[in-house]
Amino acid sequence: MTYExxxxxxxxAIIVGxxxxxxxxxxxxxxxxxxxxxxxxxxxxxxxxxxxxxxxxLILVYVGAVMVLFLFVVMMLDINIxxxxxxxWNYLLPGLVVAGILLAEMILVLGGRHFGSDGAITFGxxxxxxxxxxxxxxxxxxxxxxxxxxxxxxxxAIVAAIGLTMRKRKDNKYVDPSVQFLAKKEDRVRLVxxxxxxxxxxxxx
Amino acid sequence: MVSFxxxxxxxxxxxxxxTAVSAILVIDLFLPAAKRMATYxxxxxxxxxxxxxxxxxTSTSAGSVVVFDGLVVIDELSGLLKILxxxxxxxxxxxxxxxxxxxxxxxxEYFSLALFAALGMLVMVSANHLLTLYLGxxxxxxxxxxxxxxxxxxxxxxxxxxxxxxxxxxxxxxxLYGMSMIYGSTGQLNIEQIVNAISAGNxxxxxxxxxxxxxxxxxxxxxGAVPFHMWVPDVYQGAPTSVTLIIGSAPKLAAFAFVVRxxxxxxxAATLQLDWSPMLAILAAASLILGNLVAxxxxxxxxxxxxxxxxxxxxxVLGFMTGTQQGVSAALFYVVTYxxxxxxxxxxxxxxxxxxxxxxRLEDFRGLSRTHPWFAFLFLLIMFSMAGxxxxxxxxxxxxxxQSIIEQGFVGLALLAVVFSLIGAFYYLRVIKLMxxxxxxxxxxxxxxxxxxxxSVNGLLLLALGLAPSxxxxxxxxxxxxxxxxx
Numbered sequence: 001m002t003y004e005x006x007x008x009x010x011x012x013a014i015i016v017g018x019x020x021x022x023x024x025x026x027x028x029x030x031x032x033x034x035x036x037x038x039x040x041x042x043x044x045x046x047x048x049x050x051x052x053x054x055x056x057x058l059i060l061v062y063v064g065a066v067m068v069l070f071l072f073v074v075m076m077l078d079i080n081i082x083x084x085x086x087x088x089w090n091y092l093l094p095g096l097v098v099a100g101i102l103l104a105e106m107i108l109v110l111g112g113r114h115f116g117s118d119g120a121i122t123f124g125x126x127x128x129x130x131x132x133x134x135x136x137x138x139x140x141x142x143x144x145x146x147x148x149x150x151x152x153x154x155x156x157a158i159v160a161a162i163g164l165t166m167r168k169r170k171d172n173k174y175v176d177p178s179v180q181f182l183a184k185k186e187d188r189v190r191l192v193x194x195x196x197x198x199x200x201x202x203x204x205x
Numbered sequence: 206m207v208s209f210x211x212x213x214x215x216x217x218x219x220x221x222x223x224t225a226v227s228a229i230l231v232i233d234l235f236l237p238a239a240k241r242m243a244t245y246x247x248x249x250x251x252x253x254x255x256x257x258x259x260x261x262x263t264s265t266s267a268g269s270v271v272v273f274d275g276l277v278v279i280d281e282l283s284g285l286l287k288i289l290x291x292x293x294x295x296x297x298x299x300x301x302x303x304x305x306x307x308x309x310x311x312x313x314e315y316f317s318l319a320l321f322a323a324l325g326m327l328v329m330v331s332a333n334h335l336l337t338l339y340l341g342x343x344x345x346x347x348x349x350x351x352x353x354x355x356x357x358x359x360x361x362x363x364x365x366x367x368x369x370x371x372x373x374x375x376x377x378x379x380x381l382y383g384m385s386m387i388y389g390s391t392g393q394l395n396i397e398q399i400v401n402a403i404s405a406g407n408x409x410x411x412x413x414x415x416x417x418x419x420x421x422x423x424x425x426x427x428x429g430a431v432p433f434h435m436w437v438p439d440v441y442q443g444a445p446t447s448v449t450l451i452i453g454s455a456p457k458l459a460a461f462a463f464v465v466r467x468x469x470x471x472x473x474a475a476t477l478q479l480d481w482s483p484m485l486a487i488l489a490a491a492s493l494i495l496g497n498l499v500a501x502x503x504x505x506x507x508x509x510x511x512x513x514x515x516x517x518x519x520x521x522v523l524g525f526m527t528g529t530q531q532g533v534s535a536a537l538f539y540v541v542t543y544x545x546x547x548x549x550x551x552x553x554x555x556x557x558x559x560x561x562x563x564x565x566r567l568e569d570f571r572g573l574s575r576t577h578p579w580f581a582f583l584f585l586l587i588m589f590s591m592a593g594x595x596x597x598x599x600x601x602x603x604x605x606x607x608q609s610i611i612e613q614g615f616v617g618l619a620l621l622a623v624v625f626s627l628i629g630a631f632y633y634l635r636v637i638k639l640m641x642x643x644x645x646x647x648x649x650x651x652x653x654x655x656x657x658x659x660x661s662v663n664g665l666l667l668l669a670l671g672l673a674p675s676x677x678x679x680x681x682x683x684x685x686x687x688x689x690x691x692x
Contacts, residue, residue: 106415109411109415141274143274143276144273145273145277145337146276146336146337146340149328149341150340152223152321152324152344153344155227156318156344156347156348156351159230159314159317159318159321160314160348160350160351162314163312163314163315163318163355164354164355167357
């Protein structure tokens with residue numbers, strides 16, 4: 001057993017363990033933190049494979065941005081865990097049966113022989129140079145069309161998110177700055193000329 | 206080989222459409238609410254110019270041209286489908302103008318999202334690579350999810366959007382899983398290279414078949430074929446009618462291209478077709494049975510048309526199942542004419558609706574022939590066409606499919622299709638009975654609606670195509686012959 005194999009099995013065991021913890025933990029925050037752990041170990045495995053760019057971006061994007069946001073949401077929403085877990089044990093058995101059948105079928109059909117590292121695909125990647133560089137070159141030459149479409153998908157996500165969540169509320173106190181700025185004294189203050197009140201004599205109540 | 210710069214010419218329609226959406230998105234921000242109509246006209250203009258550009262590009266390029274390192278293919282099939290997608294979307298948007306205004310969703314984002322969906326469809330239709338197929342599909346689906354949820358004040362819409370989103374995401378996951386299996390087996394993502402790897406015997410066939418199952422499941426989800434149909438009725442009913450129209454029409458054409466590219470051009474190689482053909486036969490039979498039977502029990506017209514969609518998808522899948530050129534041509538004819546019917550059907554519901562009134566229950570059509578004789582007549586044409594009664598075009602569509610499957614010896618399936626079409630005719634004819642033989646009830650649309658010229662043309666086209674179907678069919682045949690590599 002080489003050093004890499006040992007590291008791989010350790011990391012794989014941590015991934016499986018933390019994955020199970022995500023499903024079984026009773027506290028949503030614990031589940032999210034276990035997910036962070038599994039992301040970290042997954043990026044470790046990618047480093048082992050020599051895909052350093054993917055490993056770094058997994059940590060930056062998923063752990064740094066997505067999971068932090070996720071934790072915020074979990075903490076802000078007061079989720080009733082007890083109610084979410086209702087019927088958990090009722091669904092567990094049928095779920096396990098279905099998953100077991102699926103797993104057995106997959107193992108029967110595929111077996112382990114398709115997942116070895118012998119046929120690892122290094123298509124298009126120049127092994128001699130850095131991973132980030134080869135990825136960048138492929139993305140901006142051969143896959144430029146697909147890359148642009150992916151950018152359009154992000155634009156759609158932005159438009160959809162803003163279009164669905166932004167709405168004028170009747171009760172907000174927002175004032176248009178330009179209206180505020182252009183307001184003149186005459187718009188706000190009305191000078192009324194009134195005849196002076198006749199002075200009343202003292203004690204005349 | 207196409208030179209580096211001339212490949213940009215070939216995707217000029219996509220480039221134009223993307224530029225136009227971005228421009229419309231920004232222009233709309235600066236328009237006061239009273240001038241929002243400008244956004245509408247710009248949208249229509251963008252769609253029509255795109256259609257013209259597609260026509261110019263396709264007619265000048267010879268045969269199938271593959272550009273961008275195999276990511277994109279420009280052929281006659283993509284040209285025809287792109288033009289139809291643009292026109293159908295433009296017609297659909299023209300019906301929904303008043304509907305949107307009455308529901309306070311006549312907003313710039315609505316039109317930009319519809320155009321983004323169109324862009325996604327164009328990308329899908331001329332994809333030559335699993336990556337582009339998937340990205341186009343996601344671009345289309347994401348825009349549609351947002352459009353379904355667009356009416357924020359409607360609880361039904363939000364529910365429909367969540368269901369559509371969750372099930373659509375599962376379907377995309379299945380599809381990606383299948384694609385990753387194909388990649389794992391052949392080491393390629395480009396359609397031609399996958400085929401080369403398979404025919405050279407470099408592919409792991411077990412793994413490929415395993416991936417094929419997932420691909421069929423994903424395609425079944427996207428088409429809405431039984432047993433992956435659960436989202437269709439809820440989404441059709443819950444979404445604003447204008448969005449239901451969009452979902453029901455143009456994306457079906459894109460789905461057709463998706464199936465042709467993925468199942469025929471990629472996984473048609475070797476003996477793989479013998480593997481997916483029975484799977485599709487099961488999907489088709491189940492869709493025909495369930496769609497037609499459950500539609501009878503519906504009282505909501507949108508829901509009824511959703512189940513009718515399921516049964517129509519069953520017919521479409523029958524055409525795919527044959528795996529022959531005749532079958533695919535019949536399927537293309539079917540999907541084109543079906544999209545025309547759907548646009549007309551939902552368009553009519555849009556025109557009859559008003560503020561606070563959806564006109565989507567069967568009840569609302571009672572005695573329509575007294576209050577709106579012309580609309581009732583057009584709806585009669587649409588229902589006849591969907592039921593497949595001659596001389597409407599729907600009859601020919603069904604006939605061509607049946608011919609193609611009988612020629613392959615699937616007499617049992619053909620019989621099943623005919624029997625369930627007969628059962629299905631009941632619920633189409635019931636609408637006609639309600640319109641023509643019943644007295645108007647309190648909920649029938651009473652006040653006059655402005656008749657739409659486009660609507661009349663659309664409805665009469667169903668009749669005209671039914672009287673002279675041969676030119677459209679020969680067009681479909683020719684397009685399939687020149688563009689689709691069958692094995």
